[in-house]
Amino acid sequence: MNWKRQWKFIVVLIAGAVALICQFGLHTQSLFQIGKLHFPIETILIDIIGILMAFSLLSEIFQDWKTGRYGVDILAVIAVVSTILIGDEWAEWMILVMMTGGETLEDYATGQADKELRSLLSNSPTLANKLVNGKLVSVEVDDLKIGDHTIIKPGEQVPVDGKVVDGVSSFDQSSLTGESVPVSKQPGDLLMSGSINGSAAVEMEVTKEARDSEYQTIVALVKSSQAKPAKFVKMADRYAVPFTIISLVIGIAAWIHSGNPVNFAEVMVVASPCPLLISAPVALVSGMSSMSRHHIIVKSGPTLEKLANAKTFAFDKTGTLTENQLVIDQVVPAANSDLSQEKLQSYAASIEQQSNHIIANSLVKVTAKKLIKPSDDIKEITGEGVEGTVENHAVKVGKLSFVDPNNQITRVNATAVYISLDGKYAGYITFKDQVRPETAGTLARLRRQGAEHIMMLTGDHKDVADKIGQAVGVDDIRHDLLPAEKIAAIKNTPKENRPVVMVGDGVNDAPSLTAADVGIAMGAKGASAASESADAVIMVNDLSKVNDAVAISKHTMKVANVDVLTAISVVIIIELIAFTGVIPAFWGAIIQECVDMMSISLALLAKTKPKNPKQTGIIAEK
Numbered sequence: 001m002n003w004k005r006q007w008k009f010i011v012v013l014i015a016g017a018v019a020l021i022c023q024f025g026l027h028t029q030s031l032f033q034i035g036k037l038h039f040p041i042e043t044i045l046i047d048i049i050g051i052l053m054a055f056s057l058l059s060e061i062f063q064d065w066k067t068g069r070y071g072v073d074i075l076a077v078i079a080v081v082s083t084i085l086i087g088d089e090w091a092e093w094m095i096l097v098m099m100t101g102g103e104t105l106e107d108y109a110t111g112q113a114d115k116e117l118r119s120l121l122s123n124s125p126t127l128a129n130k131l132v133n134g135k136l137v138s139v140e141v142d143d144l145k146i147g148d149h150t151i152i153k154p155g156e157q158v159p160v161d162g163k164v165v166d167g168v169s170s171f172d173q174s175s176l177t178g179e180s181v182p183v184s185k186q187p188g189d190l191l192m193s194g195s196i197n198g199s200a201a202v203e204m205e206v207t208k209e210a211r212d213s214e215y216q217t218i219v220a221l222v223k224s225s226q227a228k229p230a231k232f233v234k235m236a237d238r239y240a241v242p243f244t245i246i247s248l249v250i251g252i253a254a255w256i257h258s259g260n261p262v263n264f265a266e267v268m269v270v271a272s273p274c275p276l277l278i279s280a281p282v283a284l285v286s287g288m289s290s291m292s293r294h295h296i297i298v299k300s301g302p303t304l305e306k307l308a309n310a311k312t313f314a315f316d317k318t319g320t321l322t323e324n325q326l327v328i329d330q331v332v333p334a335a336n337s338d339l340s341q342e343k344l345q346s347y348a349a350s351i352e353q354q355s356n357h358i359i360a361n362s363l364v365k366v367t368a369k370k371l372i373k374p375s376d377d378i379k380e381i382t383g384e385g386v387e388g389t390v391e392n393h394a395v396k397v398g399k400l401s402f403v404d405p406n407n408q409i410t411r412v413n414a415t416a417v418y419i420s421l422d423g424k425y426a427g428y429i430t431f432k433d434q435v436r437p438e439t440a441g442t443l444a445r446l447r448r449q450g451a452e453h454i455m456m457l458t459g460d461h462k463d464v465a466d467k468i469g470q471a472v473g474v475d476d477i478r479h480d481l482l483p484a485e486k487i488a489a490i491k492n493t494p495k496e497n498r499p500v501v502m503v504g505d506g507v508n509d510a511p512s513l514t515a516a517d518v519g520i521a522m523g524a525k526g527a528s529a530a531s532e533s534a535d536a537v538i539m540v541n542d543l544s545k546v547n548d549a550v551a552i553s554k555h556t557m558k559v560a561n562v563d564v565l566t567a568i569s570v571v572i573i574i575e576l577i578a579f580t581g582v583i584p585a586f587w588g589a590i591i592q593e594c595v596d597m598m599s600i601s602l603a604l605l606a607k608t609k610p611k612n613p614k615q616t617g618i619i620a621e622k
Contacts, residue, residue: 008053008056008100009097009100011049012049012053012093012096012097012100013097015045015046015049015093016046016093016097018042018045019041019042019043019045019046019089019093020042022040022041022042022045023040023042042089043087043089046089046090046092046093046096047084047089047092049096050080050083050084050092050093050096051084053080053096053099053100054077054080054081057076057077057099058077061074061077074244075243075244075247075248075268075271076095076099078248078251078268078271079095079265079268079269079271080092080095080096080099082264082265082268082269083095083265083269085261085265086261086262086265088265088269088584091269091588094590094592095269095592098592098596125141125157125158125159125160125193125194125210125215126140126141127139127140127141127159128140128141128144128150128159128160129150129151129152129153129156130144130148130149130150131148131149131150131151131203136151141159141160141210142209142210142211144159144160144206144209144210145206145209146206146207146208146209147205147206148205148206149165149203149204149205149206150162150203150204150206151201151202151203151204152169152191152197152201152202152203152204153197153201154169154197154198154199154200154201155196155197155198156196156197157193157194157195157196157197158171158191158192158193158194158195158196158197158204159193159210160193160206160208160209160210160213161190161191161192161193161206161207161208161212161213162190162191162204162205162206162207162208163188163189163190163191163204163205163207164185164186164187164188164189164190164191164202164203164204165187165203165204165205166187166202166203167186167187167200167201167202167203168184168185168186168187168200168202168382168383168384169184169185169197169198169199169200169201169202169382169383170182170183170184170185170198170199170357170382170383171183171184171185171191171195171196171197171198172195172196172198173192173195173459181326181358181359181415181431182198182357182358184383184384184399185202185383186383190207191204192213192215193208193210193213193215193216194215198356198357198382199356199382200382200383239564239565239568243568243571243572246572246575247267247268247271247571247572247575250267250271250572250575250576250578250579251263251264251267251268251271251575252264253579254266254267254578254579254580254581257579258581260581262581263578263579263581266578266581266583266584266588267575267578267579269578269588269592270571270574270575270578270583270588270591270592271571271575279560279563279564279567279599279600279602280301280560280563280564281301282599282600282604283556283557283559283560283563284301284302284304284305284556284560285301286556286559286604286605287301287304287552287553287555287556287557287559288301288304290552290555290556290608291304291536291548291549291552294545294548294549294552295538295539295540295542295545296536296537296538296539296545296548296549296552297536297537297539298535298536298549299534299535299536299537300535303518303535303536303553304552304553304556304557305553305557306499306517306518307499307501307518307536307549307550307553308550308553308554308556308557309499309557310450310451310499310500310501310517310518310550311450311451311452311453311496311497311498311499311500312451312452312453312454312455312493312497312498312499312500312501313443313446313451313453313454313455313500313501313503313546314454314455314456314457314489314490314500314501314502314503314512314516315454315455315456315457315474315502315503315504316456316457316458316502316503316504316505316509316512317433317456317457317458317460317465317468317469318433318458318460319504319505319522320503320504320505320509320522320543321435321436321439321456321468321472321474321543322433322434322435322436322439322468323433323434323435323436324433325362325433325434326358326359326362326415326431326432326433326434327362327366327431327432327433327434328345328362328363328366328429328430328431329414329430329431329432330429330430331344331345331427331429332427332428332429332430333426333427334424334425334426334427337421337424337425337426337427339421339426339427342370344419344426344427344429345363345367345370345429346367346370346371346372347372347390347391347393347395347397347419347421347426348363348367348395348397348417348419348429349363349364349366349367349370349371350367350371350372350373350374350390350395351374351378351386351387351388351390351395351396351397352364352386352397353371353374354378354380354386355380355386359415359417359431360386362431363417363429363431372390372391374388374389374390374395375388375389375390377389381398381402383399384398384399384401384402385397385398385399385402385403385417386398393421393422394421394422394423395419395420395421396419396420397417397418397419398417398418399417399418400418402418403418403419403420403425404418404420404425408425409425412428412430413463414430414431414432414463414464415430415431415432415464416428416429416430416431417429417431432464432467432468433460433464433468435468435471435472436543438542438543438544439472439543440471440472440473441544442543442544442546442547443472443473443474444473445544445547446546446547446550449547449550449551449554450550452497453475453476453493453497454473454474454475454476455474455475455476455477455478455489456468456469456474456476456477456478457478457481457486457489457490457502457504457512458478458479458481459479459480459481459482460479460480461479461480462479462480464479465477465478465479465480466479483509483511483512484511486509486511486512487511487512487515490502490512490515490516491515498517499517499518500516500517500518501516501517501518501519501520501546502515502516502518502519502520503520503521503522503543503546504519504520504521504522505521505522509521509533510533511533513533513534513535514533518535518536519533519534519535519536520534520535520536520537520538520546520549521533521534521536521537521538522538522541522543536549551610552610554610555608555610559602559605562602563599563602566598566599566602567595567598567599570595570598571595574588574591574595
C-alpha cells in the first residue's frame with residue numbers, strides 16, 4: 001500500500017471539511033483582497049492543497065514521460081489549475097477528491113507488500129554441524145569454508161553444496177530439482193544445499209561456500225528476477241493520448257468561440273479523467289474479489305490484465321501437473337518365476353512395512369489388504385533396500401545392485417524396486433508419479449481460452465517427463481532443468497508468445513514464478529516460498545483453478561474496457577455540452593461525480609460470474 005497516496009486523500013478530505021466549516025459554519029471573512037478578488041480562508045486552504053497536488057502530479061507525469069508512458073493525469077492537472085484561476089474552490093475540491101480517491105482505489109487494487117523473499121530467507125540453512133578434531137561444533141553456515149567436513153543428521157537440511165565422504169542415505173531434492181523420488185547418495189556423490197536428508201547421518205565435505213551454493217543461488221535468482229520486472233502498460237493509459245487531445249481541442253475551441261477562458265475551465269472540469277482513473281481500479285478490485293470467492297488469491301490488479309491476454313503457459317511437473325504421489329505402474333514377475341503379479345506385490349509390500357521410504361509407503365498403501373506378517377528378522381540397509389522372511393521365504397526388496405549383486409539382470413528404465421526370493425531374482429515393480437485427474441482437461445480448456453503454447457519445465461528425467469507430458473497433452477516438454485534453466489526458458493519466450501504464465505510449487509519454482517509475466521503458485525499444501533514469489537496463489541489442491549483464473553481475468557478486463565469506453569463517450573458528450581457554456585464549473589464537477597458513480601456501478605459487474613462457463617472453464621463445467 002502506497003501510504004503517501006493514502007495521506008493525500010486524507011488531507012484532501014480534511015481540507016474540505018475545514019473549508020466547509022469555515023464557509024458555512026463560521027462564516028469566515030476574506031483574509032485579504034486584491035482588487036475585486038476576495039480570498040477567504042476556505043479558498044486559500046483548498047487552493048494551497050490544489051497547488052501542492054498539482055505539483056506532485058506533475059512530478060509523477062514527468063517521471064512517466066521519461067519511461068515512455070503517457071497517461072491521462074495531465075488533464076487532472078489542467079482541471080485543477082483551471083478551477084484555481086477562475087476561483088471555483090468547490091469544483092476544485094471535488095476534482096481533488098476524485099483524483100486522490102482514484103489513486104487510493106488503484107493502490108488497493110494493485111499494491112502488494114514486498115514479501116517475495118521472506119519465505120526463502122527464513123527457510124535458508126543458517127547453522128551447520130562442523131567436524132572439528134572429531135567433535136561436532138555448531139557454526140554459522142556463512143563460516144563454512146571449502147574443505148570443511150560437516151555431519152548431516154537425519155531430517156536435516158544440507159547447509160551448503162558438498163560431497164559425501166562417509167555414509168549412505170537418501171535425500172529429498174524435490175523442492176530443488178522437481179524429482180518426485182528421494183535420491184540415494186553414497187560416498188563421492190554431490191549434495192545440493194536445501195535438500196533434506198533421509199534416515200541416516202552422512203559426513204559431507206564442503207565444495208562450495210554458502211554464497212555460491214544451490215539454495216542461496218535460488219534466492220539470488222529471485223532477487224534478480226524481481227529487479228527486472230516485465231514492462232506492462234496499464235489499460236486506461238491506452239486511451240490517454242486520444243482522450244487528452246480530444247478534450248484539449250474541445251476546451252480550446254470553447255475558449256476561442258466564447259472569448260472567455262472560463263469556458264475552457266468549464267470544459268476541463270468536465271474532462272477531468274476521474275472516470276478513467278477510477279473505473280479500471282474498481283473493476284480490478286471486483287475481479288480480485290471474484291477470484292477470492294473461487295479460492296484464488298491475486299496480489300495485484302495488473303495481474304488480471306496480463307492473465308487475460310496470456311499466450312504461453314508453463315507448468316512445473318512434480319506437485320503441479322502431478323500429485324507428487326507415487327503409484328504402481330507395472331508389476332513384472334521374472335520370466336522363470338512361478339509367482340503371480342499379486343503374490344510378487346504382496347511379498348514386496350509385506351517386507352517394506354517398516355520402511356519410511358516414499359516408494360515403500362506407496363507400495364504398502366496400495367497393497368494394504370494383501371499384506372502378510374513378516375518374521376522379526378527384517379533388516380533395512382540404508383540406500384539399498386530391505387530384507388527379511390515372509391512365509392518362510394527369504395525376501396529382498398530394493399535397488400538392483402542389492403537384489404542382484406552379480407549384475408545379471410538388466411536395469412529397467414523407470415523408477416522401480418527389484419525383488420528376489422530365496423536368493424533368486426523374482427521380478428520388479430515400477431512406479432510413476434500420479435497425474436492429477438484434472439490436468440488433461442485443464443490444458444485442453446486453456447487452449448480454448450486462447451493459450452497458444454504450453455510448456456512443461458521439470459528437473460525430472462527425460463523418460464519420466466516425456467511420459468507424463470505426452471499423456472496430458474503438453475506441447476513443449478523440457479526436462480533435467482535446474483532453476484536457472486527454467487528462468488532461461490521463460491525469459492527466452494518470443495515476444496509474440498507473451499505474456500507468459502508459470503504455474504508451480506516448491507522452492508525451485510520461486511525464481512521461475514517471479515521471472516514470468518504472471519506466476520501462479522499451487523499453495524494448498526503450504527508451498528510458502530512459491531506462494532510468496534507468485535502473483536496469484538491457488539488455495540485449493542485443484543489445477544483447474546488456473547482455468548477459473550483465466551476466465552475471471554478475461555471477464556474482468558472485458559467489463560473494464562467497456563466501462564472505460566462508456567465513460568469516455570459520456571464525458572466527451574458532456575464536454576460538447578460544456579462547450580456552449582451552459583454548465584458552470586461547480587455543476588460540471590457534480591456531473592463528473594454522476595459519471596464516476598456510473599463508472600463504479602459498471603465496474604462492479606466484474607464481480608459477476610463469466611458467461612459461457614463451458615467455454616471458459618469456470619466451476620460450472622465440472
